[in-house]
Amino acid sequence: AYSASIGGLATLIGTPPNTIFRAVVQKTYGIEISFAGWMAFGVPLSIIFLAIAWYYLVKVAFPMKIKQLPGGKKVISNEKEALGVMSPEEKIVMTIFSLTAIAWISRSFVLVQINENINDTIIAMISAIILFLIPSVSRKGDFILDWETAKGLPWGILLLFGAGLAIATGFQESGLAEWIGTQLTILEGISFILILAIVVILVIFLTEITSNTATATMMFPIMASLAQAISVHPYSLMIGAGVAASCAFMLPVATPPNAVVFGSGYLRIPDMAKAGFLLNVVAIFLVTLAIYFYLPMIWDIDLTSFPEQFQTE
Structure with a gap:
């Protein structure tokens, strides 16, 4: 704690x-x-x-x-x-989370050089949208993140x-x-x-x-x-x-x-x-x-x- x-x-x-x-x-x-x-x-x-x-x-x-x-x-x-071993879905989430963290940390001195309108909120929203769009590997027809899961946040x-x-x-x-x-x-x-x-x-x-x-x-x-x-x-x-x-x-x-x-x-x-x-x-x-x-x-x-x-x- x-x-x-x-x-x-x-x-x-x-x-x-x-x-x-x-x-x-x-x-x-x-x-x-x-x-x-x-x-x-x-x-x-x-x-x-x-x-x-x-x-x-x-x-x-x-x-x-x-x-x-x-x-x-x-x-x-x-x-x-x-x-057990990491599932494909867990690996995808870990990858996206890591990229999100890197983007947050580097935004003020790297990403702003590309587009000064990029902020931390946009980075978070893009990452969340990607999770909604990537299909699940083991559960056909499902996605990495769905609304039923998101409601639990x-x-x-x-x-x-x-x-x-x-x-x-x-x-x-x-x-x-x-x-x-x-x-x-x-x-x-x-x-x-x-x-x-x-x-x-x-x-x-x-x-x-x-x-x-x-x-x-x-x-x-x-x-x-x-x-x-x-x-x-x-x-x-x-x-x-x-x-x-x-x-x-x-x-x-x-x-x-x-x-x-x-x-x-x-x-x-x-x-x-x-x-x-x-x-x-x-x-x-x-x-x-x-x-x-x-x-x-x-x-x-x-x-x-x-x-x-x-x-x-």
Whole structure:
């Protein structure tokens, strides 16, 4: 569960808050965050966090009392045999998915040279259409993807995605963003890294009792208003809130991976809370430091000033 959440930080599609962040930025400021650009920030953060989490879980939280699991190789061998060889359909899906991922990563510096109108949405739609058009090898008359299968996808996330854009627009059009900005001017003069840390702490522990997607959707417009009020770059607080929303490790409700693992019945809430609390603390320090020191270098931005082109009415 923890590796799924941490690994999701690496890409824009790895976890819903990342995708919603990109959409809100594009809607609010007219700036597109590229897949490769996000990975330049997210991949190193994810790798470092995964290493720390592995060491903590294996050496500190649940230290291994044996060096080798009796019969472990046999269990793995049996599971591999149960999977069987890859079917032609599985190979086709793997190929298309790999090509899609490569296209997403290379779009901003390769595909735009061919056609500047190509975006990540077009790439995803083309890949999906191809799956609908390729016939199945083993099931005559069927295709790799049909609508009955597609209906099983989590389409509900699109409602939350749209809600994020609607909330962001509502904040601007209603004047709520301006009002919040006025109220938050009292934070001017406080150390920026302290404000960033407070945002990360707030979102992490708020996410423990709410959905991470819902939390991020609610927080992005507020963070954009706060950034403008205290004259800092909005990416700093928005990314802080978005990444923090995926770094809640204590309770099942916090993230989908937590809920799935808890639903297996092998873990109790006290087990997750005990292991997750210290990982939350690690996340607070790691996310805050990564945004404060690494993000400005890799994206060539000044976190301590609000860009003029981002000014809103």
